[in-house]
Amino acid sequence: MPRHVVGVMLRAEMSLTLDDDIRTRLRHLRSGIALEFDGLPEQEVQRRFDAIVEGLLDEATFGDFVPVLAWRYAREELSVVAGVPGEYAAD
Numbered sequence: 001m002p003r004h005v006v007g008v009m010l011r012a013e014m015s016l017t018l019d020d021d022i023r024t025r026l027r028h029l030r031s032g033i034a035l036e037f038d039g040l041p042e043q044e045v046q047r048r049f050d051a052i053v054e055g056l057l058d059e060a061t062f063g064d065f066v067p068v069l070a071w072r073y074a075r076e077e078l079s080v081v082a083g084v085p086g087e088y089a090a091d
Contacts, residue, residue: 018063025067026053033071037078048081049074 018026034045053070060066078084 018057018066022063022067026070029067029071029074033074033078036075037082040078040082044081045074045078048077052077 030046030049033049034042037045049070052073053066056066056069056073057063
């Protein structure tokens with residue numbers, strides 16, 4: 001696992017205890033979003049996803065919804081960055 005992912009996960013553990021299922025979902029969503037936005041540099045996509053996860057974890061009192069919210073917010077942000085037309089793109 002890349003160091004920055006480990007760093008995000010370790011910071012998350014300090015503010016919120018994540019179970020293995022949530023960690024696994026975050027890893028899968030992080031990989032999936034990088035594939036979905038393959039026109040953008042992978043490191044940029046992953047950096048933005050990690051930043052969103054970190055922000056959510058700072059505010060979360062439990063982690064169940066963090067993966068789906070991170071995926072949703074990352075898709076919104078990356079759609080705008082990529083200029084993808086659709087419900088998230090800036091008009």
